[in-house]
Each structure stands twice: as C-alpha cells, then as structure tokens.
Amino acid sequence: MNIAKQKNKLGILARKEERAFYLFITPWLIGFFVFTIGPILASLYFSFNFYDVVSPARWVGLQNYSDMMKDQLFWQALKVTGVYSVGSVTLGILASLAIALLLNRDIRGVAVFRTVFYLPSVISGVAVSLLWMWLLNSDFGMVNFLLWRIFHIEGPSWLMNRLWVIPSMVLMSMWSIGGSIVIYLARLQGIPTQYYEAAEIDGAGYWSRLLNITLPMMTPVIFFNMITGVIGSFQVFTQAYVMTNGGPNNASLFYVLYLYRNAFRYWRMGYASAQAWILFLILLVLTALLLSTSRRWVYYEAD
Amino acid sequence: MSNNKLSRRNFLRMTSIGAGGALLAGCAKAPEIAPPDESKPVETPKPAEAVKLQIMWRTNPDEEKMLTSLIPIFKEKTGVDMESNVVPWDEYETKLMTMYASGIAPDIYGTGGTNPYIERWVRGMVLELDNFLLTEPASFTTDLFPIALNAYKKEGKTVAMTFAVLAAGTWVNATRFDESGVEYPPFDWSDEKAWTIDDMRATAKKLTLDSDGDGKIDRFGVVWGHGGPWYNTRLWGKDLVSKEDYDSGVLHKITALDDPAVKEALINSTQARADFVLVDKVSPSPETSQSLSQMGPMLKTGAIAMEFAGGWAVWGEMPADFKFRAAINPKGGVNGSGTRTKNTWAEPLEICSKTKYANEAWKFVRFMVADSEAIGVQLIHRNMIPAAKSSFDRFVAAQANRLAMSAEEQKKFYMGAIEQADTTVPDHILVGWAKVRDVFNSQLEPVWLGEKTAAEAVDEMLPLAQAAIDANLKELNLE
Numbered sequence: 108m109n110i111a112k113q114k115n116k117l118g119i120l121a122r123k124e125e126r127a128f129y130l131f132i133t134p135w136l137i138g139f140f141v142f143t144i145g146p147i148l149a150s151l152y153f154s155f156n157f158y159d160v161v162s163p164a165r166w167v168g169l170q171n172y173s174d175m176m177k178d179q180l181f182w183q184a185l186k187v188t189g190v191y192s193v194g195s196v197t198l199g200i201l202a203s204l205a206i207a208l209l210l211n212r213d214i215r216g217v218a219v220f221r222t223v224f225y226l227p228s229v230i231s232g233v234a235v236s237l238l239w240m241w242l243l244n245s246d247f248g249m250v251n252f253l254l255w256r257i258f259h260i261e262g263p264s265w266l267m268n269r270l271w272v273i274p275s276m277v278l279m280s281m282w283s284i285g286g287s288i289v290i291y292l293a294r295l296q297g298i299p300t301q302y303y304e305a306a307e308i309d310g311a312g313y314w315s316r317l318l319n320i321t322l323p324m325m326t327p328v329i330f331f332n333m334i335t336g337v338i339g340s341f342q343v344f345t346q347a348y349v350m351t352n353g354g355p356n357n358a359s360l361f362y363v364l365y366l367y368r369n370a371f372r373y374w375r376m377g378y379a380s381a382q383a384w385i386l387f388l389i390l391l392v393l394t395a396l397l398l399s400t401s402r403r404w405v406y407y408e409a410d
Numbered sequence: 411m412s413n414n415k416l417s418r419r420n421f422l423r424m425t426s427i428g429a430g431g432a433l434l435a436g437c438a439k440a441p442e443i444a445p446p447d448e449s450k451p452v453e454t455p456k457p458a459e460a461v462k463l464q465i466m467w468r469t470n471p472d473e474e475k476m477l478t479s480l481i482p483i484f485k486e487k488t489g490v491d492m493e494s495n496v497v498p499w500d501e502y503e504t505k506l507m508t509m510y511a512s513g514i515a516p517d518i519y520g521t522g523g524t525n526p527y528i529e530r531w532v533r534g535m536v537l538e539l540d541n542f543l544l545t546e547p548a549s550f551t552t553d554l555f556p557i558a559l560n561a562y563k564k565e566g567k568t569v570a571m572t573f574a575v576l577a578a579g580t581w582v583n584a585t586r587f588d589e590s591g592v593e594y595p596p597f598d599w600s601d602e603k604a605w606t607i608d609d610m611r612a613t614a615k616k617l618t619l620d621s622d623g624d625g626k627i628d629r630f631g632v633v634w635g636h637g638g639p640w641y642n643t644r645l646w647g648k649d650l651v652s653k654e655d656y657d658s659g660v661l662h663k664i665t666a667l668d669d670p671a672v673k674e675a676l677i678n679s680t681q682a683r684a685d686f687v688l689v690d691k692v693s694p695s696p697e698t699s700q701s702l703s704q705m706g707p708m709l710k711t712g713a714i715a716m717e718f719a720g721g722w723a724v725w726g727e728m729p730a731d732f733k734f735r736a737a738i739n740p741k742g743g744v745n746g747s748g749t750r751t752k753n754t755w756a757e758p759l760e761i762c763s764k765t766k767y768a769n770e771a772w773k774f775v776r777f778m779v780a781d782s783e784a785i786g787v788q789l790i791h792r793n794m795i796p797a798a799k800s801s802f803d804r805f806v807a808a809q810a811n812r813l814a815m816s817a818e819e820q821k822k823f824y825m826g827a828i829e830q831a832d833t834t835v836p837d838h839i840l841v842g843w844a845k846v847r848d849v850f851n852s853q854l855e856p857v858w859l860g861e862k863t864a865a866e867a868v869d870e871m872l873p874l875a876q877a878a879i880d881a882n883l884k885e886l887n888l889e
Contacts, residue, residue, distance in 0.1 A: 157884075161507055161510050165887070240700075245697055246701050266697070267695075267696065267859060354851070355855040355856070355859060360852075372844050372848075373845045374529065374533070375885060378885075
C-alpha cells in the first residue's frame with residue numbers, strides 16, 4: 108500500500124516535471140519551427156521559382172538549378188570557396204594543433220600564453236576585417252613593412268592581386284584559431300599519463316610518443332575540427348564583403364557573398380535559394396565523405 | 411492516468427501545428443490595398459486614428475539632424491505626425507525589401523544606399539505620382555528644374571519626386587593649386603573649348619608630388635571619381651544605354667555590343683582612365699585610394715588636388731587648412747572631341763504602394779520639394795541644390811563660405827551643372843543595372859591593375875554583362 112502511494116507520489120512529481128519540461132521547451136520549439144524549419148522549407152519551395160521577395164513567386168521548376176550550371180560566377184564562387192576551404196582548414200588544423208602542443212608544456216606563464224592565443228578569436232568579424240585591411244595594405248601595411256625590414260622582400264599587393272587574395276584570407280583565418288586551440292588543449296590534457304610513462308619506460312622519444320600516442324588520441328578532436336572547419340569555411344562572408352567585395356576580378360567571390368548579392372542586390376531570391384540548397388548538398392556530401400574516411404584514421408578509446 | 415498524460419508525440423504534433431499555423435499566417439498575403447483610381451486625384455478618406463507616417467532613410471549624421479528638424483515643422487503645418495526609420499546604407503535595400511514583403515514597409519522611401527528607384531517601381535513597390543501632381547497648382551511643376559521633374563518619368567509616368575539634385579563637377583583643393591602655382595580650372599560651362607581630359611592630365615601632372623624624394627608619390631593630381639564605364643563612355647560622346655531603355659527604365663541591351671563606335675568609346679575612355687594611374691601616374695591606384703580614404707576624404711585631407719566626381723566631394727565639415735573651388739567637368743575624347751559628363755544625381759522620394767496614408771505621404775513629398783521652411787532646413791544640413799528653381803539663390807547663399815568663389819562664380823557653376831545635365835545616374839533609373847555594374851567593376855579591375863588592356867577586358871566583359879541583363883529580363887518576364 109505504502110509502495111503504491113509512493114509510486115503515485117512519484118508519478119505526480121514526474122508529471123509535474125514533464126509538464127514543466129514541455130512548458131519551457133515550447134518557446135524554443137515554436138521558434139525552431141517558425142524561424143528555422145519554416146524558412147528552410149520556404150527556401151526549398153522558392154528555389155523552384157523566380158522570386159524577387161516583393162512580387163508573387165513564379166513557378167519555373169528546375170530553371171534556377173539549370174541556370175546555375177551555366178553561370179560562370181557560380182563556378183568561380185565555388186572554386187574560390189573550395190580553394191579557401193582546403194587552405195584554411197589544413198593550415199588551421201596544423202597551426203592550432205602545433206600551438207596547443209606548445210601550450211600544453213609545463214612552462215612558466217603558460218596561462219598567459221593560452222589567453223593571448225585565444226584572445227583574437229573573441230573579436231568580431233568586421234573589426235578583424237578592418238584590422239587586416241590595414242595590416243595587409245601594400246603601401247602602409249605592417250606585413251609588407253616587416254617583410255621589407257627583415258627580409259628585404261617587397262611584399263605583394265595582398266588584397267588587390269588575384270594570386271594573393273585567397274592566401275591573404277587564409278592567413279587571416281589563422282587569427283581565429285583560438286577556439287580550436289582550446290579544444291585541442293582540453294583533449295591533450297585528457298590523455299592518460301600512463302601511456303606516456305609506459306612509452307618512456309620502453310624508451311620512446313618525443314617524436315615517437317607524439318606519433319604513436321598523442322596524435323592517435325587526438326584524432327577524434329582533429330576530426331571534429333575538420334568537419335566544423337569545412338562547414339565554416341564554406342560560409343565565409345564578412346571578410347569578402349568588407350575587405351574585397353569579391354575582387355579583384357572575382358578572385359575572392361566567395362559562395363555566400365555571391366548568394367547574398369543574388370538575394371538582396373539583384374532581386375533573385377529564387378536563384379539564391381537554389382544556391383543555398385546546392386551549398387547544403389555540397390556540405391552534406393563533404394561531411395559524409397569525411398565520415399566515411401573517419402573509420403580508417405579516427406581512433407576512439409571505446410573502439 | 412496515461413490517457414490524460416501529454417505524450418511526447420502529441421506534444422510535438424501540437425507544437426508543429428501551432429508553429430505551422432503561425433508560419434502560414436506570417437506568410438499569408440497581406441490584405442490588398444486598392445490602388446488609387448488613376449482617372450482622378452487620390453482622395454483617401456481621413457483615417458479615424460491619428461496619422462503617423464513612417465519614412466526610411468540611410469544613416470548619415472547630417473541627414474538625421476535634417477529629419478529631426480523637419481518632422482516637427484511638418485507636423486505643425488499639416489497636423490500629420492511622422493517617424494523616421496534610419497538604417498545603415500548597405501542594409502537599406504535588404505530591409506526595405508523584406509519590410510515590404512511583410513506588409514510593414516514605410517509610407518515614404520527616402521534616400522538609401524544604392525537607390526534603385528525604378529527597380530522598385532517596376533516591381534510594384536511605389537505609387538505613381540501623376541494624380542497627386544494634378545492636384546498641385548501649375549507653379550509647383552513650373553518651378554522645378556527640368557532634370558528634377560523628368561529624371562523619374564518612365565513611360566510618361568512620374569514614379570518618384572526629386573526634391574534635390576547634386577552637381578557633377580571637378581572639385582579643387584585651391585590651396586594645393588596655389589602652392590604649385592597652377593591656374594584653377596574654369597567654372598563656366600558655356601566655354602565649349604575649355605578644360606579637356608588632356609588639360610586635366612597636364613594640370614594633374616603639375617600637382618602630383620613626391621615631396622620627400624623616396625620614389626613614392628605623396629600627393630596625387632586627380633582622382634577620376636566618375637570611374638564607371640557608363641560615365642566614361644559618355645565622356646567620349648557615346649552612351650552604353652539606348653534611348654528606348656532610358657525611356658522604359660528597363661535595360662535590354664548594352665549598345666556597345668552592336669555599335670562599334672560605342673565600343674570604341676568605351677575602350678578608349680577606359681584605357682584613358684587606367685593610363686592616369688599606370689602611365690601618367692597622376693592618380694592613385696584603387697588600393698592606394700582605399701588607403702588614403704581611410705585617413706579622411708582625399709580632397710579634404712590634401713592627398714589629392716582635384717576630384718572629378720559628384721558634389722559629395724565638398725559635403726560636411728570643410729577643413730580650415732584648405733580652401734576649395736568647383737570647376738566644370740572635363741571634356742572627354744581625343745583632343746576634347748567628346749562631351750562633358752552630362753549627368754546629375756537627382757534625389758527623390760517615393761511613396762509606398764501599400765501605404766494607408768497616400769495623401770499624407772504626398773503632403774510630405776511636396777513639403778520637401780516646395781516648402782520654403784523645409785528647403786531652409788535642407789540647406790543647413792546638406793549642400794544639395796533644391797529641385798525648386800526659386801530656391802537656387804538661397805542655395806548659393808548657403809554655400810558662400812564652403813567654396814572660395816564669389817556668389818556669381820558659384821551661381822554660374824551650379825546653374826551650368828544643372829542645366830547641362832540630361833539624366834540622373836543609371837543605378838537609379840535602370841532595372842538590372844546593379845548586376846551589370848558588378849560585371850563591369852569586376853571585369854575592369856585587371857585594367858586598373860595593368861594586367862589587361864581595356865580592349866581585352868571589354869571584349870570579355872560585354873557578353874557577360876549582356877548575359878546578366880538577359881537573366882534579369884527572363885526573371886521579370888520581359889524577354
């Protein structure tokens with residue numbers, strides 16, 4: 108009898124909790140459906156229409172998609188974004204991993220270094236872009252000044268040269284690797300010290316420990332940063348919009364910048380919606396590819 | 411018990427239905443507002459509630475002060491209250507477009523960023539104003555400069571009302587001229603032979619300076635601010651846009667594709683502009699311009715001695731260290747065989763096609779165009795020429811201390827700038843121009859950088875520009 112009462116009491120409490128749960132999650136769910144799922148579905152519909160936002164949409168089937176395949180700027184934007192993605196993701200992983208390894212050493216003032224390396228990543232995109240415009244300026248910029256002072260090399264016109272504009276943006280992306288460094292550091296500090304002790308007893312040196320213990324243990328985090336890095340690199344907008352506006356000669360016409368122009372400058376929301384869906388599919392395929400390769404090189408402790 | 415329990419599935423179902431309903435309601439077509447009867451002047455029944463007009467304007471400290479001063483005066487004179495919605499330049503069109511689609515667009519569209527006025531009309535976002543004009547006395551229109559009255563007439567309909575115009579000219583840092591002992595360029599537009607592009611180049615050479623001898627130029631002679639192909643081709647006496655397209659407001663073809671003379675003018679004018687930077691070295695490269703501009707407007711900081719541009723070159727605070735003058739536009743073409751830049755920037759107001767307060771909105775438009783007090787406020791905060799001819803002398807008086815020119819000289823310059831203008835700029839009056847302009851800008855960058863000749867770039871550029879036009883026409887169902 109007592110047990111039955113207790114069960115009933117718990118049931119009432121559980122129901123109250125459940126009601127509270129639903130009550131508190133409802134605003135988020137409504138927001139999610141109205142402001143996320145709704146626009147996603149709407150954009151899918153509009154991608155099959157000629158639509159300028161202010162006039163009724165006109166159904167054209169796959170016309171936007173077929174026009175895109177013939178659009179030179181679409182391919183240029185895809186190329187620019189692809190090259191940037193390879194450069195920024197690769198260099199980002201290498202640099203942030205290397206810095207995390209350095210910051211993981213037991214040296215004096217390491218907390219200060221960690222803060223210093225993380226600090227730039229809290230600055231907003233527009234401010235960073237303006238700052239780098241000055242740093243990379245060919246006439247007055249610090250980068251060219253140092254190149255000349257230290258190496259006697261006359262630096263290029265970074266942002267106005269078709270060959271250098273994407274490397275410049277890749278270089279600039281290093282500014283915000285602080286977030287990745289923190290993730291790598293957290294993982295590095297979670298690697299059990301016994302592994303290193305056992306390896307040392309077996310006579311393993313630094314590089315051997317790095318290659319055989321540290322890197323394999325880091326692969327889940329590297330994999331995570333790779334996926335988020337690829338997705339992030341395909342969404343680059345601010346730098347291109349503020350620093351180069353896609354130039355020179357479309358050499359920094361990033362995918363999302365071109366999408367924005369179509370949507371809000373050329374009154375082609377239908378075409379821009381189609382572009383957004385193609386971007387989604389590209390990222391889906393890339394993520395699936397990375398996931399499929401992960402079985403071969405990502406090591407999980409539970410494996 | 412379990413029957414009363416809200417299952418997860420039911421909860422999600424209810425939330426989805428609720429959210430879906432809200433979404434559908436949000437996306438539903440806004441209630442139709444009957445367009446005004448075009449056969450007679452608009453008579454909106456006086457609304458029961460107090461009218462509060464909304465106007466959208468770009469972020470600009472001087473213009474914000476102007477609006478803040480104008481609104482109480484307008485309310486006092488008409489009893490109509492007003493609220494301004496000020497948004498950054500580059501967000502203006504995005505915001506306006508989405509507000510219109512949501513049925514909450516402002517009643518009046520003021521000055522924004524790129525200002526594609528005709529584009530908005532073609533897409534049904536604005537009221538045509540001829541019915542309102544019919545209600546005005548004849549003096550209202552006869553007092554307007556022809557360019558102000560006609561700039562936004564498309565297919566015989568007035569789709570926007572110009573309240574001020576901006577002169578195009580050569581803006582001169584007279585102190586730099588004095589320092590180099592160079593004669594000022596002329597200010598009288600009626601002098602047909604004076605001031606050609608070659609004269610401007612020769613003058614700019616005298617003004618360009620490497621003061622410390624380090625091989626880097628510290629002061630450039632001129633910035634060719636009228637940089638676009640449309641402006642340049644007109645300088646060489648031809649036009650990239652046909653008369654039919656100007657009349658309809660819809661861009662169908664770049665004339666240079668079919669007319670070799672237009673193409674030649676486009677190539678030669680583009681190459682001439684590039685040579686100012688690359689060969690003559692009297693103008694800064696685009697990157698150097700960008701750097702110099704970050705220190706302040708180049709003409710005002712003294713980094714350049716002349717700017718061939720619109721009147722914005724002498725807007726805002728004038729530095730006390732320098733004195734400035736205005737001069738006529740140079741005549742383009744080989745040995746001055748072309749024309750002077752014959753354009754102005756006409757600044758209009760448009761009335762939203764969905765406004766509930768069309769009559770009140772028109773009252774504000776006419777207030778800006780013709781009310782003496784309103785023009786006085788505009789003259790304090792912006793040095794644009796009022797559209798009303800009767801206010802021209804007041805404009806000149808208000809300019810007195812801005813330019814080191816006598817009132818008579820200024821009158822001659824500004825009146826000439828207005829009278830010679832035959833159009834406002836294509837961004838404002840041609841549907842589809844935004845994409846074409848981007849094609850022009852990107853394709854001609856290699857020319858400014860010395861990587862391609864103008865002829866090579868133009869050959870590649872024209873088909874791309876035409877493809878952009880065709881895509882636009884297809885979407886508008888105007889093929």
